[in-house]
Amino acid sequence: MNGVRHGNVASGIAGDTRALAWALVTPALCCVVAFVLAPILCIGIYSFWTRLATGAVQFSFTLDNWRELFGDSFYMLILLRTLRLAAVVTLVCAIVGYGPAYYITLVSPARRALLVILLFLPSWISYIVRSMSWLPILGKEGLFNSLLLRTGLITEPLPLLYNDFSIYVGLVQFLLPLMIINIYIGLQAVDRKVVDAARTLGANPAQAFWSVTFPLALPGLAAGCLLVFILAMGAYITPIILGGPGTTYYANLVFETFVSHQDWPFGATLSLVIIFFLVAGLAGYAQLAGLSTMFREIRR
Amino acid sequence: MTGIELRHVRKQFGATVAVEDLNLVVRAGEFLSLLGPSGCGKTTTLRMVAGLEYPDKGDILINEQRINDIPVHRRNFGMVFQDHALFPHKTAYDNIAFGLKYRQVERADIERRVRRALDIVRLPNVGDRLPRDLSGGQQQRVALARAIVIEPDLLLFDEPLSALDANLREEMRVELKRIHHTLAITAIYVTHDQAEALSMSDRVVLMRDGRIEQQGTPDELYRKPASEFSARFFGQVNDVSATVIAAADNGCRVKLDGGPEVDIAGIRANTGEPIKLFLRAERAQIGLSFPNEPGFATFEGTITTCDYLGVLTRYVVDVAGVSFVVLQSAAGSVLRPRDRVTVRIPSDAWMKF
Amino acid sequence: MSARRALRSLLGALTLITYLFMLAPALVVVVLAFNTSPSSTFPMTGLTFRWFAELAQDDAVLGALWNSLVLALCASTLSTVVGTAAALSLSCFRFAGRGPMQLMLTVPILVPHIVLGVGLLLAFRVFGLAKSFPLLVIGHMAMTLPYVVLTTSHRLRAIPANIEEAARTLGANRIQTFCAITLPLALPAVLASSLFAFMSSFDEVTATLFWLPANMQTVPTQIMAMLQFSVDQKINALAALLIVGSVVLAAAALALGRALSVDEQRPRGKRT
Numbered sequence A: 001m002n003g004v005r006h007g008n009v010a011s012g013i014a015g016d017t018r019a020l021a022w023a024l025v026t027p028a029l030c031c032v033v034a035f036v037l038a039p040i041l042c043i044g045i046y047s048f049w050t051r052l053a054t055g056a057v058q059f060s061f062t063l064d065n066w067r068e069l070f071g072d073s074f075y076m077l078i079l080l081r082t083l084r085l086a087a088v089v090t091l092v093c094a095i096v097g098y099g100p101a102y103y104i105t106l107v108s109p110a111r112r113a114l115l116v117i118l119l120f121l122p123s124w125i126s127y128i129v130r131s132m133s134w135l136p137i138l139g140k141e142g143l144f145n146s147l148l149l150r151t152g153l154i155t156e157p158l159p160l161l162y163n164d165f166s167i168y169v170g171l172v173q174f175l176l177p178l179m180i181i182n183i184y185i186g187l188q189a190v191d192r193k194v195v196d197a198a199r200t201l202g203a204n205p206a207q208a209f210w211s212v213t214f215p216l217a218l219p220g221l222a223a224g225c226l227l228v229f230i231l232a233m234g235a236y237i238t239p240i241i242l243g244g245p246g247t248t249y250y251a252n253l254v255f256e257t258f259v260s261h262q263d264w265p266f267g268a269t270l271s272l273v274i275i276f277f278l279v280a281g282l283a284g285y286a287q288l289a290g291l292s293t294m295f296r297e298i299r300r
Numbered sequence B: 001m002t003g004i005e006l007r008h009v010r011k012q013f014g015a016t017v018a019v020e021d022l023n024l025v026v027r028a029g030e031f032l033s034l035l036g037p038s039g040c041g042k043t044t045t046l047r048m049v050a051g052l053e054y055p056d057k058g059d060i061l062i063n064e065q066r067i068n069d070i071p072v073h074r075r076n077f078g079m080v081f082q083d084h085a086l087f088p089h090k091t092a093y094d095n096i097a098f099g100l101k102y103r104q105v106e107r108a109d110i111e112r113r114v115r116r117a118l119d120i121v122r123l124p125n126v127g128d129r130l131p132r133d134l135s136g137g138q139q140q141r142v143a144l145a146r147a148i149v150i151e152p153d154l155l156l157f158d159e160p161l162s163a164l165d166a167n168l169r170e171e172m173r174v175e176l177k178r179i180h181h182t183l184a185i186t187a188i189y190v191t192h193d194q195a196e197a198l199s200m201s202d203r204v205v206l207m208r209d210g211r212i213e214q215q216g217t218p219d220e221l222y223r224k225p226a227s228e229f230s231a232r233f234f235g236q237v238n239d240v241s242a243t244v245i246a247a248a249d250n251g252c253r254v255k256l257d258g259g260p261e262v263d264i265a266g267i268r269a270n271t272g273e274p275i276k277l278f279l280r281a282e283r284a285q286i287g288l289s290f291p292n293e294p295g296f297a298t299f300e301g302t303i304t305t306c307d308y309l310g311v312l313t314r315y316v317v318d319v320a321g322v323s324f325v326v327l328q329s330a331a332g333s334v335l336r337p338r339d340r341v342t343v344r345i346p347s348d349a350w351m352k353f
Numbered sequence C: 001m002s003a004r005r006a007l008r009s010l011l012g013a014l015t016l017i018t019y020l021f022m023l024a025p026a027l028v029v030v031v032l033a034f035n036t037s038p039s040s041t042f043p044m045t046g047l048t049f050r051w052f053a054e055l056a057q058d059d060a061v062l063g064a065l066w067n068s069l070v071l072a073l074c075a076s077t078l079s080t081v082v083g084t085a086a087a088l089s090l091s092c093f094r095f096a097g098r099g100p101m102q103l104m105l106t107v108p109i110l111v112p113h114i115v116l117g118v119g120l121l122l123a124f125r126v127f128g129l130a131k132s133f134p135l136l137v138i139g140h141m142a143m144t145l146p147y148v149v150l151t152t153s154h155r156l157r158a159i160p161a162n163i164e165e166a167a168r169t170l171g172a173n174r175i176q177t178f179c180a181i182t183l184p185l186a187l188p189a190v191l192a193s194s195l196f197a198f199m200s201s202f203d204e205v206t207a208t209l210f211w212l213p214a215n216m217q218t219v220p221t222q223i224m225a226m227l228q229f230s231v232d233q234k235i236n237a238l239a240a241l242l243i244v245g246s247v248v249l250a251a252a253a254l255a256l257g258r259a260l261s262v263d264e265q266r267p268r269g270k271r272t
């Protein structure tokens, strides 16, 4: 019974507490509805409106925006490139991140606390600063190339910056902590006793991991993948800072459409595609693990 | 001193009825235990008395005054929780002083009363420590001091000792009893530990599925259980089917199914009637031989199993196809499985419901 | 057994490399900010504070800094107040629709900032509102709100209900209980999450680019603008300052949490 919050302490008037509960939650609810959900609805509406040749938006229904999106191989190509980017980054983060996340569960509580703190540290540091920190590292005269030249492994600087490579590196660096955190939360939710039980029943460590730990910790991995995939799809800053000619990704396209071309209905259409992937991802996650497991806390 | 009365109290959570038509009188100065298996509604009853839960039906009265609508913080009942519920951010001293602050007690007076409470629970030197720097027993003592310092009209305990280890529990039982004596305060004590209830209480209320199964002094509950449930709640009970072969005013003679014939005192039944008899395991005795005495039945049997429990040993004895469980002091026992033994049962030890 | 130990060491090494990969680049920037060479290249040529001094003279940067500070302060204050209230409601009361509500208040964490930026901009447009500083504040508040709700409600839920009940049996009414027990116990989480809200608002760039009124810059958008022209050393100096500021703030949040929180989960008993 410990830890279960009753809340319905006898008050004489039950409606009293309910009113208070609603009064406290309503402002936040209004904020989310007005500034997140309603705007997303606006995006949906805008994508069916017409842009006149003058650039003005006419409030008349049209499917032109959608026809343009699916009809033009230029947009489809960028979408596919972006999906590939998101998928590869997700995969790399999951593979690279699983080991460290698992390692954190193995070490002593003091060291675990330190590792978890360091894991959260990047999210306090500006995204833009983290992205641009690769410039002096990957540049022609950057840290890497100068080291490699010094050791004589190469004679010409490698083209590491302003291309897809640097974008992938920057995104992985940006998203890896989130992946590790989520995998770790998932692993933590696994009761150690269950794993021990599997061992006593004759499973070797690897078998116990694959048959017990991994499936039970799957919600964490899934949440991490969902988060990383969606954020990678919507990444705007990384391609801008670390990309070069011909490395336009989806979010850049959205930005260009809005800011340079001022084509709001088409920009809305492009944005809606990201939302579609977000909703699909959420639905998939809900199928797999139930949405309530999404936002769990770290137990230290 | 104040007594408290519950009349036709009922509480339901969703589909589960936690307490149903409960009638209970706690007399002034009495130490009353609510005893029962897990989920029988003890905590719910206590929380309703405390004002932490509002009864769906019925009344809670003090001095014939209905207190249902008096909110928790105006009831002046001290409560000790199972896991002590000390405020983790306040020192032991501030924990204890907490209730006094809301009673407009002057500062000097607070100091004096907190010190006295700490003395009563025999922890004079821990006032400036945080709860996490206290041992489990000390934490529970501070919680007790916090509850008694407000000079409550009623002291409520919800399994206050169940988180402590066995030795500490024993020690705290004595302490609690002593403090109850010193303060002469009415107390309701929730527990599922029958030994705790029997050893501490003036009166025990045994609950089952939200209702009162039986109430009485510890002795009454142990000696005169009103039902099979009551009987079984205090220790191990043998049940035997039998047929009455001769009836008298103050007893009868029965034939145990598949076993020997026995004389039984104090149970009336009609000849030929099949009955179910109960026998506490500790009322039967076994030995290699017993002298023939009136008022006892003896029969021969074979020990089938023998479990050493420390102070007691539990034997299972087979008497002509009927198994008896016998609990007996372990002192000097040399009995082993397959030993032939004599089982001796006082004729007034049998119970029937 | 030794194979297991080897595997563990291997994992440890992998973890070390991963952490270096996540954190070391920021260190490189901090180090480079002191380099005498005007371009951010290796090897280093010498140490200087010159770039920081130049930064202090740059009115555009100082203006952006001021804007960002005011913006982050307003947004984080608002989201802390609104978010803490919501967290209280979600974790201290039971009422129908609480689960979906919790989900609704936290799911915006998943929405990419580009979508948030586009959405709110279009919504402004629909209602005929021009880009302005208050709208920027609103956007940042909505963006940081879920973090406050999440952290604070987790913390509140970790406070055992019977502690509050104990306070009430001792004579404290609902409000007194809240002030004397609930609030002090939840305060570290509230403060830590408001610091985080401040930092995320201060650093936000993608959505901000959509919402920024004309001829106004925040620190991150100023960096973006500077990056368009050249990667000069002043940017490194600014970035270094931001990194150090973030780390200090994170450490402050951590220390706050440590100092004020009283750990309920610590094993008790057995020590006499």
Ligand SMILES: Nc1ncnc2c1ncn2[C@@H]1O[C@H](COP(=O)(O)OP(=O)(O)OP(=O)(O)O)[C@@H](O)[C@H]1O
Pocket: A006, B013, B014, B016, B017, B018, B036, B037, B038, B039, B040, B041, B042, B043, B044, B045, B192
């Ligand atoms: N807040 C609640 N919400 C829903 N059901 C409850 C609540 N409190 C108690 N119950 C249910 O009411 C019944 C009685 O519970 P109660 O806590 O009074 O039992 P108890 O006798 O104290 O048991 P235990 O010995 O396990 O503490 C149980 O079935 C329990 O599940």
Ligand SMILES: [Mg+2]
Pocket: B042, B043, B044
């Ligand atoms: Mg209970």
